[in-house]
Amino acid sequence: MTGTFTLPDTSALFIGGKWRPGAGIERIAVRNPATEQVIADIPAGTEDDVDAACRAAADALPVWSAVPPAERAAACRAISAELDARAEDLADLVTADLGMPRAFARSVQVGLAVTDFANLADAAEQHVYEREIGTSVVREVPVGVVGAITPWNFPLHQVAAKVGGALAAGAPVVLKPSQVTPLGVFVLADVIAGLGLPPGVFNLVSGAGAKVGEALVLHPVVDFVSFTGSTGAGARVATLAAGRVRPTALELGGKSPAVLLDDLDDSAFEKALRRVMAGSLLNSGQMCSALTRIIVPEHRLDTAEQILAAAAGRFRAGDPFDPGVRLGPVVSEAQRTSVRGHIERAIAEGARVVTGGPGAPDGLDTGYFVRPTVFSRVERNSAIVREEVFGPVLVVQTHRGTDDAVAVANDTGYGLAAGVFGADAEAVAWRIRAGQVEVNGAGFDPAAPFGGFGDSGYGREFGGWGIDDFLTTQAVQRWSP
Structure with a gap:
């Protein structure tokens, strides 16, 4: 397996407007999941690094919060433009450390980040920050120092949601990206470093979640934590932040349904199934919003x-x-082990294997590959139906009419995304408890709010809602003689 890419400089952290060595000497290896080879390493940040970054952000708060929204928007647009200018190199890096096929990495992984920063610039300019109510002036003001913790599956898109949202709102940010897929984030930091923003407005501290992430959540100057990751890790973040009485926004897991109504003709039925599978396997199934439960007429x-x-x-x-490849590896050996464990457990519990299984695709003994797998004829309380797999694994369920289809769709602790296909799809979509519901394959809309119900978390990202979590409300009562 081959692929040419130019590695960014990952030798230092970005703190207080400067690249500086980490306080520790440990490094974290970055592997190419298709070759299993180490391709780079990054600093393993320490609590001292987190402290320096947070205090730099706190120093920047009065400066950046006073910058007019139009100037903050201009900064986000400049980031968007420069990411677009470097898009080909960034796509190569995402392909190298995540394993998403290069044919999609440019449009999906990089393209979304470019769009996100531009949309958040629009949000900063269009937002109404002040109004009068009674004798009071009510303003929405920056929430303070933001701690942002992002996942490995969309290493630029999810960073854009938090960094772009915070910067657009006037809040300095300390970013802890995933240590598994960090290469593109170092390019983003280089882009921001070139803008000449006030020192401390943006800070990057790489490292493990248990050390750097928890130190960030617990730091006394951090006012708000925005986290994307697993439901278990999100609960841990919320618990730590609650001990400091600090708010959080959590974008967590999903086990999202795709409902096919019985009024679809044969052609539309097949098209819908192919559409769901293609969307859900786009990133080797490593998407919290993937429609992994397909609910069809019995x-x-x-x-x-x-x-x-x-x-x-x-x-x-x-x-x-390879331009002809549609399915890359999962991101790591640990992830492959986890996905295969879900598959093996489902088989042991009696689920029917429609296609796939726990082994690697033929001829792919190197790399963290998993065969696309579909299960059917499963119990509604089985693990494969209720637990997020985060791999190329789908499960087929059945319904006996629209009301039953809605009940099956809502029979989950999650509520992040859903899809409905059929003549009455939009009416049914409003009955499903999920943050985003696509109708007849409409797909992801980057201008719409993204977030979930239940175990999928709380808070919303992207579009005009993308800065709301990074603002808080202040009222000043005017005295009248």
Whole structure:
């Protein structure tokens, strides 16, 4: 497997407007998941690094919060433009450390980040920050110093949501990115370093979540924590922050349904199934919003199984730099072990394997590859139905009419995303407890709010809602003689 890419300088941390060595000497290896080879290393940040970054951000707060929204918007647009200018190199880096096929990395991983910063610039300019109520002037003001902790599956898109949202709102930010897929984030830091923003407005401290992430959440000058990751880790973040009486926004896991109504004709039924599979395997299934529960009319189950088995066979796995590859590896050995464990458990519990299984695709003994796998004829309380797998694994469930389909869709602790297909899809969509519901394959809208219900967390990101979490409200009562 091959692929050419130019590594960024990952030797230092970005704190207080400068690149500086970390306080410790430990480094964290970054692996290419398609080759299993170490391709880079990054600083393993320490509590001292977190402290320096947080205090730099606190020093920057009065300066950056006073900058007019139009200037903050201009900074976000400048970031968007420079990311776009470096898009090809960034796509190579995401392919190298995440394993997403290069054919999609440019448009999805990098393209979304470019769009996010531009949309947040619009949000900063369009937001109404002040109004009069009675004898009071009510303003929305920056929440303070933001601690941002981001995941590995969308290493630029999720960073853009938090860094862009905080900067647009006037809040300095300390970013702890995933140590698994950090390469593009160091390029982003270089972009921001070149803007000449006030020192401390943006800070990057890489490292492990248990050390750097928890130190960030617990730091006394951090006013707000925005976290994206697993539900378990999010609960830990919320618990730590609650001990300091500090607010959080959590974007967590999902086990999202795709409901196919019975009024679809045969062609539309097949098209919907193929659409769901393609969307859910886009990042090797490593998406919290993936529609991994496909809910079909009971009497069409056999047909659905045949269509999905055939569709899975069209997903060629292999070198993500190969233009013909549609399915890359999962991100790490640990993730492969986890996904295979879910598959093996489902088989042991009696689920029918429509296609796939726990082994690697043929001819791919190197790399963290998992075969696209579809299960069917499963119990509603089985683990494969209720637990997030975060890999190329789908499960087919059945319904006996619209009301039953809604009940099956809502029978989950999560509530991040959903899809509905059929003539009455929009009316049904409003009955599903999920933060985003696509109708007839409409797809992700980067201008819409993103976030979930229940175990999927709280708070919203992107679009006009993308700065709300980073603002708080202040009222000044005017005295009248």
